[in-house]
Amino acid sequence: xxxxxxxxxxxxxxxxxxxxxxxxxxxxxxxxxxxxxxxxxxxxxxxxxxxxxxxxxxxxxxxxxxxxxxxxxxxxxxxxxxxxxxxxxxxxxxxxxxxxxxxxxxxxxxxxxxxxxxxxxxxxxxxxxxxxxxxxxxxxxxxxxxxxxxxxxxxxxxxxxxxxxxxxxxxxxxxxxxxxxxxxxxxxxxxxxxxxxxxxxxxxxxxxxxxxxxxxxxxxxxxxxxxxxxxxxxxxxxxxxxxxxxxxxxxxxxxxxxxxxxxxxxxxxxxxxxxxxxxxxxxxxxxxxxxxxxxxxxxxxxxxxxxxxxxxxxxxxxxxxxxxxxxxxxxxxxxxxxxxxxxxxxxxxxxxxxxxxxxxxxxxxxxxxxxxxxxxxxxxxxxxxxxxxxxxxxxxxxxxxxxxxxxxxxxxxxxxxxxxxxxxxxxxxxxxxxxxxxxxxxxxxxxxxxxxxxxxxxxxxxxxxxxxxxxxxxxxxxxxxxxxxxxxxxxxxxxxxxxxxxxxxxxxxxxxxxxxxxxxxxxxxxxxxxxxxxxxxxxxxxxxxxxxxxxxxxxxxxxxxxxxxxxxxxxxxxxxxxxxxxxxxxxxxxxxxxxxxxxxxxxxxxxxxxxxxxxxxxxxxxxxxxxxxxxxxxxxxxxxxxxxxxxxxxxxxxxxxxxxxxxxxxxxxxxxxxxxxxxxxxxxxxxxxxxxxxxxxxxxxxxxxxxxxxxxxxxxxxxxxxxxxxxxxxxxxxxxxxxxxxxxxx
Amino acid sequence: xxxxxxxxxxxxxxxxxxxxxxxxxxxxxxxxxxxxxxxxxxxxxxxxxxxxxxxxxxxxxxxxxxxxxxxxxxxxxxxxxxxxxxxxxxxxxxxxxxxxxxxxxxxxxxxxxxxxxxxxxxxxxxxxxxxxxxxxxxxxxxxxxxxxxxxxxxxxxxxxxxxxxxxxxxxx
Ligand code: FES
Ligand code: FES
Numbered sequence: 001x002x003x004x005x006x007x008x009x010x011x012x013x014x015x016x017x018x019x020x021x022x023x024x025x026x027x028x029x030x031x032x033x034x035x036x037x038x039x040x041x042x043x044x045x046x047x048x049x050x051x052x053x054x055x056x057x058x059x060x061x062x063x064x065x066x067x068x069x070x071x072x073x074x075x076x077x078x079x080x081x082x083x084x085x086x087x088x089x090x091x092x093x094x095x096x097x098x099x100x101x102x103x104x105x106x107x108x109x110x111x112x113x114x115x116x117x118x119x120x121x122x123x124x125x126x127x128x129x130x131x132x133x134x135x136x137x138x139x140x141x142x143x144x145x146x147x148x149x150x151x152x153x154x155x156x157x158x159x160x161x162x163x164x165x166x167x168x169x170x171x172x173x174x175x176x177x178x179x180x181x182x183x184x185x186x187x188x189x190x191x192x193x194x195x196x197x198x199x200x201x202x203x204x205x206x207x208x209x210x211x212x213x214x215x216x217x218x219x220x221x222x223x224x225x226x227x228x229x230x231x232x233x234x235x236x237x238x239x240x241x242x243x244x245x246x247x248x249x250x251x252x253x254x255x256x257x258x259x260x261x262x263x264x265x266x267x268x269x270x271x272x273x274x275x276x277x278x279x280x281x282x283x284x285x286x287x288x289x290x291x292x293x294x295x296x297x298x299x300x301x302x303x304x305x306x307x308x309x310x311x312x313x314x315x316x317x318x319x320x321x322x323x324x325x326x327x328x329x330x331x332x333x334x335x336x337x338x339x340x341x342x343x344x345x346x347x348x349x350x351x352x353x354x355x356x357x358x359x360x361x362x363x364x365x366x367x368x369x370x371x372x373x374x375x376x377x378x379x380x381x382x383x384x385x386x387x388x389x390x391x392x393x394x395x396x397x398x399x400x401x402x403x404x405x406x407x408x409x410x411x412x413x414x415x416x417x418x419x420x421x422x423x424x425x426x427x428x429x430x431x432x433x434x435x436x437x438x439x440x441x442x443x444x445x446x447x448x449x450x451x452x453x454x455x456x457x458x459x460x461x462x463x464x465x466x467x468x469x470x471x472x473x474x475x476x477x478x479x480x481x482x483x484x485x486x487x488x489x490x491x492x493x494x495x496x497x498x499x500x501x502x503x504x505x506x507x508x509x510x511x512x513x514x515x516x517x518x519x520x521x522x523x524x525x526x527x528x529x530x531x532x533x534x535x536x537x538x539x540x541x542x543x544x545x546x547x548x549x550x551x552x553x554x555x556x557x558x559x560x561x562x563x564x565x566x567x568x569x570x571x572x573x574x575x576x577x578x579x580x581x582x583x584x585x586x587x588x589x590x591x592x593x594x595x596x597x598x599x600x601x602x603x604x605x606x607x608x609x610x611x612x613x614x615x616x617x618x619x620x621x622x623x624x625x626x627x628x629x630x631x632x633x634x635x636x637x638x639x640x641x642x643x644x645x646x647x648x649x650x651x652x653x654x655x656x657x658x659x660x661x662x663x664x665x666x667x668x669x670x671x672x673x674x675x676x677x678x679x680x681x682x683x684x685x686x687x688x689x690x691x692x693x694x695x696x697x698x699x700x701x702x703x704x705x706x707x708x709x710x711x712x713x714x715x716x717x718x719x720x721x722x723x724x725x726x727x728x729x730x731x732x733x734x735x736x737x738x739x740x741x742x743x744x745x746x
Numbered sequence: 747x748x749x750x751x752x753x754x755x756x757x758x759x760x761x762x763x764x765x766x767x768x769x770x771x772x773x774x775x776x777x778x779x780x781x782x783x784x785x786x787x788x789x790x791x792x793x794x795x796x797x798x799x800x801x802x803x804x805x806x807x808x809x810x811x812x813x814x815x816x817x818x819x820x821x822x823x824x825x826x827x828x829x830x831x832x833x834x835x836x837x838x839x840x841x842x843x844x845x846x847x848x849x850x851x852x853x854x855x856x857x858x859x860x861x862x863x864x865x866x867x868x869x870x871x872x873x874x875x876x877x878x879x880x881x882x883x884x885x886x887x888x889x890x891x892x893x894x895x896x897x898x899x900x901x902x903x904x905x906x907x908x909x910x911x912x913x914x915x916x917x918x
Binding site for chain 2: 013014016017018019020021022023024025026027029030032038117118119122123191192193194195241242243244245246273275276471472473474639640642643644646647648649650651674675676680681682683684686687689
């Protein structure tokens with residue numbers, strides 16, 4: 001009777017599935033409001049300079065146009081750039097939309113037309129005349145890299161490269177085997193399927209409800225109150241569903257600013273949604289150039305490791321991510337030197353994009369390791385095992401757990417790695433060359449402070465509430481599972497409310513930390529709810545539980561039972577009825593331990609194996625198989641977990657073969673800012689992805705032993721594919737994406 | 747055919763069959779079917795991902811065929827039969843494709859999902875896909891940035907197998 005299957009750890013369908021497959025789930029630009037008006041953004045046609053004049057006459061004459069906002073007539077907003085900084089802002093001065101005549105990047109928002117219909121706003125925006133005063137611009141990283149610099153102010157949460165260890169240059173100079181090369185990654189854009197949009201609902205009394213595409217309702221709320229001088233009582237942010245984030249919705253974007261501004265001035269509800277092209281006018285993964293040099297003895301033991309990167313950022317902010325530090329974590333080396341610099345371009349500020357920095361840096365490191373394997377004639381897995389480390393060598397800390405060996409072993413077995421022939425171009429299938437490559441992956445396992453509230457009704461229904469977002473990661477589902485198990489309920493007796501700034505505090509949904517953070521908060525909250533429940537159950541007349549401590553009882557099937565004698569029990573309904581209560585409530589906060597992270601580091605790991613087929617004449621590459629073996633602690637829901645890793649692998653395939661935002665440097669503008677020309681993988685590109693979760697027990701990382709899954713799937717995938725392409729063709733392509741032209745030219 | 751000159755804010759009346767019900771609306775000639783559904787008729791299940799016919803998020807069924815509703819002007823829909831994601835379920839009874847999508851976890855964020863499901867329903871009807879590879883090819887007009895592709899193919903295969911089973915039963 002005590003043995004009903006736990007929900008946690010079992011595959012469960014998404015609890016928000018029915019809402020999503022019927023179209024009932026509402027995203028930011030879909031909320032209704034009476035008298036809703038529509039805003040359309042006009043974007044700058046030049047990358048740098050000033051606006052000399054607007055000609056608004058024709059646009060204003062379009063029937064239905066209510067107002068056109070520009071820097072000349074915008075209302076007063078916060079004066080200091082610092083008021084525009086949000087929770088995740090890097091050092092610098094954030095772009096203040098419509099602030100003045102200055103243009104800092106192409107497609108910068110320069111005007112907002114508000115009209116009674118979307119069609120009128122769009123039409124009017126096309127009729128606005130703008131005279132610009134151009135200034136010289138630079139968008140080419142190849143040129144700007146010569147003026148690179150170490151960011152003077154570090155971004156909070158991003159560790160700068162560690163101090164050098166040993167003398168890597170000298171060790172490299174005297175080493176018998178060396179590899180050294182430059183590896184680069186093109187600019188990439190997140191392109192979630194949902195466009196960035198905001199619906200501001202003008203409520204009575206001047207309050208606003210903001211439906212924003214955001215990975216953090218509290219971050220949006222903080223930004224709006226700070227910029228517009230409002231109190232948090234006047235601004236509620238409600239975003240229950242987010243149509244993909246991948247980091248693009250961590251920071252507030254200009255459509256939020258514009259919609260709120262227009263709503264406050266017009267005292268009406270306003271919706272502003274970007275176009276797909278405008279989705280290329282803000283955050284993106286920065287173009288990055290890596291230089292890696294590794295030396296080894298003939299047995300493949302690393303003697304020195306150097307990894308330096310130069311990444312693009314905007315003129316106005318120093319965006320930073322961890323590109324090179326991974327190289328000090330994966331392998332043992334006595335002499336290590338890591339460096340990370342930025343170069344300024346006239347572009348919007350880059351930002352966090354799925355596993356920010358990790359696939360960028362690991363493409364370089366893991367390609368170089370493959371080159372080393374080739375140079376020493378050692379099998380790529382064997383080479384990695386010979387250099388395996390059990391510590392984070394950057395900070396010389398032990399780890400809470402690391403089952404990467406198991407990832408190598410189980411992944412290799414599933415993939416059939418032992419049948420791989422060492423020599424490139426030695427495997428074929430018909431007219432196609434076949435290549436097998438592998439790479440390792442690593443990502444941080446983090447936990448942030450989060451709160452949750454749980455309410456249990458007399459009817460045995462549990463409601464869990466938390467401000468966290470579910471951007472498609474499955475948060476609704478895993479929190480339901482945790483709550484259901486804690487109180488021994490069926491999954492459908494639990495309702496989870498998320499994405500609302502009025503609910504208990506949660507961090508932005510990023511960094512793969514939501515399961516660990518909000519999951520821990522729900523665990524603690526339910527524990528305290530159980531204690532209250534037991535207290536009431538004891539007070540029931542004739543209660544068999546009077547002497548029972550919390551460890552002596554089990555919550556199961558709507559009952560509180562004695563573990564030793566499960567037939568002796570009190571029902572939830574009776575316990576609350578006896579106390580004269582309709583419901584009981586608990587709210588708790590889970591915080592990361594203060595001491596533990598200082599002593600130990602925590603990471604998720606992966607081993608990725610890829611098979612490619614390459615047409616020998618045309619050099620067209622297809623990824624035919626990927627095995628991704630993941631060590632990420634406890635897996636709460638194998639079904640949604642597998643989907644998350646598959647999604648990450650699909651991203652890795654896109655990074656390896658397709659994704660590239662191209663710039664025409666003469667005009668300082670992106671050329672392919674649409675989904676027809678910015679290629680993301682489609683269904684025909686994807687097949688044969690297998691996911692393995694290796695057993696990893698970790699009781700130190702956080703109270704529930706999970707490490708997070710949002711990022712690790714993408715991390716090593718592009719490198720594994722690049723290595724497979726080398727194995728198939730003998731061609732080493734060191735710049736992503738690996739397109740046909742690069743292969744033909746090699 | 748009589749030609750008529752329109753003033754900028756002139757509207758034209760059309761009648762469509764929408765999810766089985768007749769709907770009469772006055773539309774601006776610049777309004778797409780997608781915006782008609784989302785902005786004017788409050789049917790937001792059909793999604794806007796690009797507005798340029800490049801992503802498939804806006805897929806609906808027009809006279810049973812899958813189409814990108816962002817590429818159709820509403821005014822040209824007069825007399826057509828349109829089914830959106832909101833019209834697939836019979837009351838509380840989900841369409842088999844909707845059930846299969848949930849069962850196979852064929853989505854994450856859910857934003858491409860209505861388009862994928864409409865597209866998949868039509869794909870099965872078209873009867874051209876006989877293998878996984880053909881399903882993948884014929885579903886490639888619908889982008890899923892969450893990368894749910896393998897699960898989408900699994901869901902479609904399930905529904906096809908279910909249908910084959912039903913045909914066999916009916917034939918026996
Ligand atoms: S919105 Fe119609 S194809 Fe993208
Ligand atoms: S489920 Fe998110 S885009 Fe497909």
